[in-house]
Amino acid sequence: MSTRKTPGEEFNDPYLWDGSGEPDPEVQRLEKSLAVFRHRGEAPTFPIVFPAAETRPFFPALQNLWPRRFAAFAAMAACTAAILFLVMRPVPSVAPRPGWEVTRLEGAPLVGKHSIQVVGAKAKLEVGELLVTNSTSSATVTVAEIGEIQVDPGTRVRLLQTMHDRKRISLEEGTIHAAIWAPPGEFVVDTPSATAVDLGCAYTLHVSPDGSGLLRTTLGWVGFHSNGHDSFIPAGAVCPTHRTLGPGTPYFEDATEPFRTALAELDFGSLTPESRTATLQIVLSEARKDDALSLWHLLSRTQAADRERVFRRFSTLVPPPSGVTREGILRLDQRQLDLWWNALDLGDISIWRFWEQTPDRAMPSSAQSLQKKQAVPKQAR
């Protein structure tokens, strides 16, 4: 994989990146001027600012005398306060609905019920609304402050959620090109068959009328997720997704034709056990060092005997790092699989595990109800 252009290589600027190379006088001048704002605070004494767990009660004498009455009194006071708050809280005024700015590129894209017809004209795509482009129109969408999406002709995109740490759209059909510079996991795209999670930075996502799709990453890497089935797509790789089967195995686009064909058969073909083994043999024999990306995914998508064969071939391409054993991989030990993924140097998988832990990563119920509108006849097309 050493010949592949690493993500962000075109943004090479050694001094700005890590202070190495020839100093950039402008950057140095900025550093010098801004040093006045640098953090200088000493660590607070945490035992003082944060009391110990065994702190004394506020009213020890009272608590010792009437512990149950004290607790009952506190509970009653809390209930009274809660009721008063609910009854007397001010009714919030109607705030403008959040939305993203849409700019017409060509034709007359539809934003909600309105079309943009003037060159360079803008409209606001509000939560729940559809952006529809026909065969002669296209648009760009500014994703809050974290990126930009170009919407190709023949596309239907619905804005599901826009919060400060979570942006979510649904791509019902068509093609988008997303360039996102938010922290990993903040920008999510639902498609009929899988959910694409931006892990930084740029990718193209296409959804066909039958609900299948293709994700192509151009910078950084993207996670493709459906019902516990995960695919990771680094720059230069693509991943197909099937309406009912979900994400397939990602592969680099310069893989050999027999490799790609055999991989598609493994993912979505109707194979007998014998033909499946034969097809897997094509994948393994055609695999180059770069194709370790695909083989890593196949480890968890093959059964016992086939998994052993994938393990052996994968080991010859990328030796297992310390802590990774044959036994561990064959029983799909996640920690060991993660260690081996990180040895590919295609992205730190702990970022993905961190995203998986975030409590609101699943589609919120409000967004689900919005997405159900996909069933509505596509009268706008």
Next chain:
Amino acid sequence: MATPLKLQLSFADRGAVNPGASRDCSDEELVHAAQAGNRAAFGHLYERHAGMVHGILLSRVPPTAVEDLVQDVFVRAMPHIHSLREADHFGGWIAAIARNRAVDFFRESRSPTDQLDDEPQNEPASRGGSTADRAEAHAILEAIRSLPDSYRETLILRLVEGMTGPEIAARTGLTHGSVRVNLHRGMQRLRQALNLGGSGPSAEKL
């Protein structure tokens, strides 16, 4: 092969042998120690990540409010450290708390006039430099703060807090690619905002 001694000793062991050595512990070790009630470990986490938290806050709230908010972020985080399941993700976790604290700061300010005045003359004298220098620094900071979130945060961590790109990636959980792009595009936008030429001699325009 024998495991290096450093890896065999826990936070408490190392602290017992040499109080300074516990600073060498990984985030994971420090978090485990803090979760077990060791406040010195939490102090070390503070020392290690306060600069990043400071930078994240500085990219969002007035400079005069930042130092207090840095401590506030850690004080708020400490009671919840048990909820951090991936101990080596402390950086991303505390960064998220800092961003939320910045949002809360503006929610707490009932009107723009409630917000703290961050004019240069209100900077502590201990910061040093002439009034003109401080005014220039404020002008640059304002230009950075006018950029999109991700650019301004990454640029401030690099230019103000002196972190390198790899350090920013490791501490915030961003990928190297994202940080690289944010730095590059952010500098481009900053140069435009400050009307710089993008090469050495134009630095005189600052």
